[in-house]
Amino acid sequence: LDEHTSRAKVIHIQLGSMALQNPLEAVSPLDGRYRGKTEELGQYFSEMAYQKYRCMLEVEYFIELSETVPQLADFPKDRVEDLRGVYKEFGVEAATRVKAHEATTNHDVKAVEYYIRDAWKELGLPVKMVEFVHFGLTSQDVNDCAVPLALKDCMTNVYLPIITSLVETLEGLAKEWWQYPMLARTHGQPATPTRLGKEIMVFVERLKAQLALIVADDGKFVHKFGAKFGGATGGLCAHQIAYPDIDWITWTNGFLGRLGLSREQFTTQVSHYDSLSSLFHSLSRINVILLDLCRDVWQYISMKYFTQTVVKDEVGSSAMPHKVNPIDFENAEGNFGVANALFIHLAQSMPISRLQRDLTSSTVVRNVGVPFGHTLIGFKSLIKGMSKIKVNATQLSLDLDDNWAVVAEAIQTILRREGYPDPYRLLKEATRTGDGISQATLAVLIDGLEGVSPAVKDELRRVTPHSFTGLPLTLE
Secondary structure, three states: OHHHHHHHHHHHHHHHHHHOOOHHHOOOOOOOOOHHHHHHHHHHHOHHHHHHHHHHHHHHHHHHHHOOOHHHOOOOHHHHHHHHHHHHOOOHHHHHHHHHHHHHHOOHHHHHHHHHHHHHHHHOOOHHHHHHOOOOOOHHHHHHHHHHHHHHHHHHHHHHHHHHHHHHHHHHHHHHHOOOEEEEEEOOEEEEEEEHHHHHHHHHHHHHHHHOOOEOOOOOEOOOOEEOOOOOOOOOHHHHHHOOOOOHHHHHHHHHHHOOOEEOOOOOOOOOOHHHHHHHHHHHHHHHHHHHHHHHHHHHHHOOOEEEOOOOOOOOOOOOOOOOOOHHHHHHHHHHHHHHHHHHHHHHHOOOOOOOOOOHHHHHHHHOHHHHHHHHHHHHHHHHHHHOEEEOHHHHHHHHHOOHHHHHHHHHHHHHHOOOOOHHHHHHHHHOOOOOOOHHHHHHHHHOOOOOOHHHHHHHHOOOOOOOOOOOOOOO
């Protein structure tokens, strides 16, 4: 006991030192420069959180067993909540004790089991019943439930609230900016006009479509958080040999279902992780959409369609005093890129395991929180950036006025309707001259159209780059 206590004290000092580490000394920017933006993820993806979720699984499993097997029939029901306190009150002190066990066992899940056994004694629970802690389980039954439980909680409490807020912000801006006609650009060249608000709604629709694959409108998850719970090689062999009369498949399905997980029916020693892979692919697609938005807004700023709020004491360049850079969009773009590199690696590597199990996924899964961290930074940077830009209506109008050639599509389409011969060729020859096309240029062309009624010519003259947007004037 003294040796164990001594080890715990040493590890506690080490953990305390880590907790108080100056952010300037951190290797990862998530724990250093960006610590303030990602700290909330610690309760789901830190080492201590991993231990806590493992404890939760072990304790809830025992409680469920106590209502099933005869040897636990006398477990005092009034002590159930005391037992749940083992994980509900789990903190640094508890994590330190787990790490002390791990220093001896060199096995993290066994260390969690030993910690629960220690707590069991301290709570004065029936001694013989402690053998049903981790009964019939292998480490991956614990890990492959702990990880999706943590992911589900993070998605519920962190990810979905902020992405929902971001989508609502974008939709609000789309409605506010709907009134602004804007020159479109395809291949970087002037094209049929659009509306600024519509271009933002493109991203809103895309984001909503991806989110619908994860969560329904009522907030319930569409995505199934798959989990493995089947013993050493997935066949519930230990359970079946100990209690052959119990329908363990139905039992384990129900147990995981009550935790909000979907049990994978046929596995090896480890989860096949297809559920996690699917989620990571969905999250990476959302990041791609937002990265696309960042680049578009960045381009609009460079085209002066947006102006940026100037913060008096900020510096844009160490050499050029005038600079006001779109750093929030660049920061978001960079972090979405880093997040996706990891999301895709997780999605592609975790479902692969040699035969019935290798250890590759075990080390990889410890990085699950990292892409969430970079994604969270991206979200917050993008939200900040969007709050600092304003529409430059003057520049939008000037660009439209300088590009009357874009109404050529409108003119040739109306003439097609009227049966005018080959209007596309007519407009192509009139507008692809290398000279500037103005309202006056097109007026001369319209006046010279033979066989076209005055009413149709008036209709053609009313078409302008500002009106040729093809959309209603308001967004409902």
